[in-house]
Amino acid sequence: MRLQAVTLLWRAGIAAALVCAIGVLPWLSHTDPALTVLKARSADRDPTPEVLADIRAQLGLEKGPFRLLGDWLGGLWHGDSGRSWISGSEVTPAVLQALGVSLLLMAVALVVAAGTAALICSRTLRLGAGQRLDGRRAGGGGSAVLAALPEFLTASVLATVVGVQLGWLPALGWYGFQWTILPALALGLPAGAVLGRLLDDLLPGAFAEPWALAATARGLPGRTVARQALRRCLPGLLPNTGLFVVGITGGAVTVEQIYDIPGLGRTTLQAALAQDLPVLQAGTLALVLLAAVAAALAHLLTRLLIGPALRDGALPSPHRPAPPARRFLPLAYGGLLLAVIAVGLPRDPLALDTAERLAAPSGAHPFGTDALGRDVLARVAHGALDTLLLALAITAVTLLTGLALGLLPRLSGPVVDTVTALPPVLVALLVTAIVGSGGTTPALAVAAVAWTPLAAHTSALLRQERAALHLTATRALGAGRWYLLRHELLPAVVPPVTRHALLRLPGVALALASLAFLGLGAQPPSPEWGLLLAENQPYAERAPWAVLAPAAVLALLGALAVTAAGGIRRHKRTAAPEATDVPEKQPEPRELVTTG
Numbered sequence: 001m002r003l004q005a006v007t008l009l010w011r012a013g014i015a016a017a018l019v020c021a022i023g024v025l026p027w028l029s030h031t032d033p034a035l036t037v038l039k040a041r042s043a044d045r046d047p048t049p050e051v052l053a054d055i056r057a058q059l060g061l062e063k064g065p066f067r068l069l070g071d072w073l074g075g076l077w078h079g080d081s082g083r084s085w086i087s088g089s090e091v092t093p094a095v096l097q098a099l100g101v102s103l104l105l106m107a108v109a110l111v112v113a114a115g116t117a118a119l120i121c122s123r124t125l126r127l128g129a130g131q132r133l134d135g136r137r138a139g140g141g142g143s144a145v146l147a148a149l150p151e152f153l154t155a156s157v158l159a160t161v162v163g164v165q166l167g168w169l170p171a172l173g174w175y176g177f178q179w180t181i182l183p184a185l186a187l188g189l190p191a192g193a194v195l196g197r198l199l200d201d202l203l204p205g206a207f208a209e210p211w212a213l214a215a216t217a218r219g220l221p222g223r224t225v226a227r228q229a230l231r232r233c234l235p236g237l238l239p240n241t242g243l244f245v246v247g248i249t250g251g252a253v254t255v256e257q258i259y260d261i262p263g264l265g266r267t268t269l270q271a272a273l274a275q276d277l278p279v280l281q282a283g284t285l286a287l288v289l290l291a292a293v294a295a296a297l298a299h300l301l302t303r304l305l306i307g308p309a310l311r312d313g314a315l316p317s318p319h320r321p322a323p324p325a326r327r328f329l330p331l332a333y334g335g336l337l338l339a340v341i342a343v344g345l346p347r348d349p350l351a352l353d354t355a356e357r358l359a360a361p362s363g364a365h366p367f368g369t370d371a372l373g374r375d376v377l378a379r380v381a382h383g384a385l386d387t388l389l390l391a392l393a394i395t396a397v398t399l400l401t402g403l404a405l406g407l408l409p410r411l412s413g414p415v416v417d418t419v420t421a422l423p424p425v426l427v428a429l430l431v432t433a434i435v436g437s438g439g440t441t442p443a444l445a446v447a448a449v450a451w452t453p454l455a456a457h458t459s460a461l462l463r464q465e466r467a468a469l470h471l472t473a474t475r476a477l478g479a480g481r482w483y484l485l486r487h488e489l490l491p492a493v494v495p496p497v498t499r500h501a502l503l504r505l506p507g508v509a510l511a512l513a514s515l516a517f518l519g520l521g522a523q524p525p526s527p528e529w530g531l532l533l534a535e536n537q538p539y540a541e542r543a544p545w546a547v548l549a550p551a552a553v554l555a556l557l558g559a560l561a562v563t564a565a566g567g568i569r570r571h572k573r574t575a576a577p578e579a580t581d582v583p584e585k586q587p588e589p590r591e592l593v594t595t596g
Helices: 002-023 033-041 049-059 065-076 091-129 140-148 151-165 177-207 210-217 222-236 238-250 253-259 264-274 277-312 328-344 376-406 409-419 424-435 440-450 452-466 469-476 481-503 505-517 529-539 545-565
Strands: none
Touching: 002 065, 002 277, 033 049, 033 264, 065 277, 091 177, 091 222, 091 238, 091 264, 091 277, 151 177, 151 253, 177 222, 177 238, 177 253, 177 481, 210 222, 222 238, 222 277, 222 452, 238 277, 238 452, 253 264, 264 277, 328 376, 328 545, 376 409, 376 440, 376 452, 376 481, 376 505, 376 529, 376 545, 409 452, 424 440, 440 452, 440 505, 452 481, 469 481, 481 505, 481 545, 505 529, 505 545, 529 545
């Protein structure tokens, strides 16, 4: 009980610190809130000293940020989130309405994600139920393409083709359930691809456990074995599923922008850009509370599924040495990516030729040209150097951070739940306010949130591995906690988390691309991939090659990441230490716990 109280206070403290940081955002960025509010209210009105003074008096800006923050927090006890600095309307009804829109979109997107994940895992489930797995998992290429497709590009293509050209579904606005289908597809397909790959990574180990072998030998139906294997693997994914819930709800900014959806992510972004602090604080608080609820539900479902086994230390390890991966696939994908870069690097990415505007692919321009007549192949190749190197560096940093903090779940759990509630766009605005705008701002913003799914995955796997039978036996032989950590826990946790990090490598590149798409990342004439997509997206119908080329390279990066991740395998577990290997003085078993 005491531990739960400390954890609750820790979560509340982090949430309060976040809300306070947002409350002083304009003062951190050294901007005049009155001037920003005036631009948002009426861009044509002159910012005379009298007008600005009148706005400061209306908003009470003379009180300072902390007095305003105190007044806002005091109103929360009465359910009053204040009034919008822009429209003057009450904040609470507007935020609740936006939250309702986002929750509906999230629910439909989760259905799409679940269906996508089921399709990706269907072959593994079918073969595993009959104990006919040969080491080959479900199609990695298709899931890699889905996971690497930019959400804003998918949303634009669906809106243009399905909504406008074919007229099958509405493509703009928010007036009923039909308007949720296209944005839900744009959000759910990439999320389902990532979840499907993670689940497909765990299923072979579950089918190799003694209970599954015994159930198959006794002639139980394959569907029953497959259903129990899913139940066995889901606890390791529930934390990441909770992160997807929050990410789809608050992080769907670009999709909400394209489809003109009045969701919570878009509302929060608009409030941040206009420095409408009451709306921004209320929207962020709603996201933090949603993250806490999602984390609590994931924890509860884990307890319901495998709680007794976790308590009694009676779980078999779900991780088995994987069979050798197909090495020619990553070599083929990597070679193709390097070939594209090598062919495009000698070309000039900034050379203009207005006579060749939006020219179709040809011998002179294999990927065509953009709206200014620049060679798309040259821009893709030169942008790859910045995009790939930056994405690799961020992935390496987030992997180390996620592993380190995931080994300390009591410390990192509340931080993960809070940080994951923040859309990368909002984090980019906070980073810009603190360190200023520049080339490092998108990298810092993405790195600040990209470690959370890896930490959650590490904690979930660690919790299950610590309850494994072999660990109990090794501990009973007198192994110390550092021996267990080095020889048992880390070898079981690091390979799947590293594969997870590689699966998210295209997602890191996409996050940088999303910031560029929204104007918060690289600026023209930079050939950064996200900026290429943003610049050419308005011409997707007239010159699709200008958009498909960088999108295809992103998909190729995703396929490379998935196949390379398959080559990261756990070595065979070493035998438990012999009695002669154990030091003479060993701590009591209750002192052998490695983490919280």
